[in-house]
Amino acid sequence: MDQEEARSRVLDAAERLFYDRGIQAVGMDELRTAAGVSLKRLYQCFPSKNELVEAYLQRRDARWRSELAEYVAEHAGAPEDRPLALFDWLHTWFAAPGFRGCAFINSFGELGPTSDGVACVARDHKLALHAYVTELVQGLKVGDPAGLAGQLVLLVDGAITTAALTGDPEAARNARTAAATLLAAR
Amino acid sequence: MDQEEARSRVLDAAERLFYDRGIQAVGMDELRTAAGVSLKRLYQCFPSKNELVEAYLQRRDARWRSELAEYVAEHAGAPEDRPLALFDWLHTWFAAPGFRGCAFINSFGELGPTSDGVACVARDHKLALHAYVTELVQGLKVGDPAGLAGQLVLLVDGAITTAALTGDPEAARNARTAAATLLAAR
DNA sequence: TAGTGTAGAGAACGTTCGTTCTCGTGCCAA
DNA sequence: TTGGCACGAGAACGAACGTTCTCTACACTA
The missing domain is CATH 1.10.10.60 (Homeodomain-like)
Incomplete structure (x- = not known):
């Protein structure tokens, strides 16, 4: 081998x-x-196990974000649909068997205080997500893309943790509705 | 003793x-x-340690929610200010020394798959929070209080995890702005 | 005062886990 | 063929941890 x-x-x-x-x-x-x-x-x-853990998180980060981006690129027609497609993807993820929340939030809760490496990878993952959503929002002419993206990311993270805790994928629908409201009010 | x-x-x-x-x-x-x-x-x-962990989480749940409710009752004048006061309280919490995110999300990430008791307490905590926010929203005449409360809770959870990961209390301000938008659009 | 029960301090036990070491086996070059 | 080399399988080691046990001291009662 x-x-x-x-x-x-x-x-x-x-x-x-x-x-x-x-x-x-x-x-x-x-x-x-x-x-x-x-x-x-x-x-x-x-x-060491630590290095394996960090490698696991880094690879998962890359795959997670590329799967999300691929879905959004495929399923969203108009630019203003792209942020909402993100929440559709969330729903399919939540409903998939074995879903157990955000690997980075979970790892941070478990090892964040002990391992700087884990805390760092988790933080970077969220920053990269924020950057991606900012990109999605930038197409729509909105005054403060990073700010709106920040609000959408709050909904994303909230939906992930709620779906993980309750086991109910409908959190994605709820988040999508809220996101639509935020986008309409921009 | x-x-x-x-x-x-x-x-x-x-x-x-x-x-x-x-x-x-x-x-x-x-x-x-x-x-x-x-x-x-x-x-x-x-x-056993398990029972201690569950007792710790249960006591923390009670205290956390009563502190939140007390703050909201004290600082919000009009009924429509009460949901927003929640996010002000979050900001003071995030900025407090030793803030490290939601104890229930952290515990769930660490022990959720292993311990049913921990998973249950975490779930109950979020359900109780949702019930409380529903109460806050019920005063305003809105068609679907539980639905709007669900959206606000998403912002709460998102803000907590974002603040924990980035260490930046401003997530509460962001969430408050988003909440205000949702409330205005109700 | 003698006896009894209780509490504190910490040693001890059994298990688990991360990591390393040993041993036997097959492969390849000279 | 033979000497070395890399590899797989798993035993071994040392530490940490949850839990229990032992020993000593002391308070209270008959």
């Missing part, structure tokens, strides 16, 4: 297990079994 | 330590030292 393939198998297993059950609830041994690599190999790819 | 006082000293220490550093990062031994009670006493009050 290639080193590169081992690495991606470990990251796949990490993403599945860490996201499902929390980071501290998953041991390196279980991870090794799930990934189907040897412990030696695992530590060759990631010299 | 009274049993009742031991209990409250343990809960005080638990609230401080669990909230600051996460639940799994704090051991029973450190808790005992911080509370100034013996290990035997600690286990007399709370037969």
Whole structure:
């Protein structure tokens, strides 16, 4: 087995297990079994659990945002529909099996005070999301794109945590309605 | 020392330590030292760490909501100011030293998949918040109070997580502005 | 005063976990 | 063929943690 393939198998297993059950609830041994690599190999790819955790979060960040952007690009026709398409995507995500909230908020709650790396990745993820939404809003002629984007991101984060806690995907619909109101009042 | 006082000293220490550093990062031994009670006493009050965690969350829920309600009752004159006062309170909370986000979201991220009790307390906290905001909104004549309250709660949760991740209390101001827009458009 | 129960301090126990070490096996170059 | 090398499997190690046990001191009662 290639080193590169081992690495991606470990990251796949990490993403599945860490996201499902929390980071501290998953041991390196279980991870090794799930990934189907040897412990030696695992530590060759990631010299410590901390580095694996950060790599997991970074890869998830990239994939999450690219999936979101892809959906919005595909499903939104007019520029003014694009921010709302974001909330449609949220709904499909919330309703997907295994949804358990935002990996970054969860990790931050679990390890934020202990690990600067985790706190940093989580913060960067939210900043990148804000930048993306600002981009979406910039097309519409609005006085303060970053401000409006900030408000929309609040709705996004609120919807994610509400859906995670209650298990009800309808939080996305609620957020979409609120977002439409904010956009109409701009 | 009274049993009742031991209990409250343990809960005080638990609230401080669990909230600051996460639940799994704090051991029973450190808790005992911080509370100034013996290990035997600690286990007399709370037969297991799980029960202590749930008691901590329940007490924090009660206090958090009563402090919020007290602030709103004091600082809001007209009924239509009351939902906005909520966001003013958030700002003072975010700016307070030691703010580290929502204890329930954090605990849910850390222990939600493992402990049904924690997941339940977190869910109940959010439901109670929603009920309270619905009450606030009910005074204004609006078609769907629960729906509008749901949207406002999204802003609340979004603001809390954003403030926690970025460390910037301004998220409360942003949320307040958005809330005002939603209220004006009702 | 002798006896009894209770509490505090902390040692001890069993488990889990991150990380490292050992051993046996197969592969490749000289 | 042979010597070394890399790898997989899993044992081993040291630390941390939740929980229980032991020992000592002291208060209270008959």
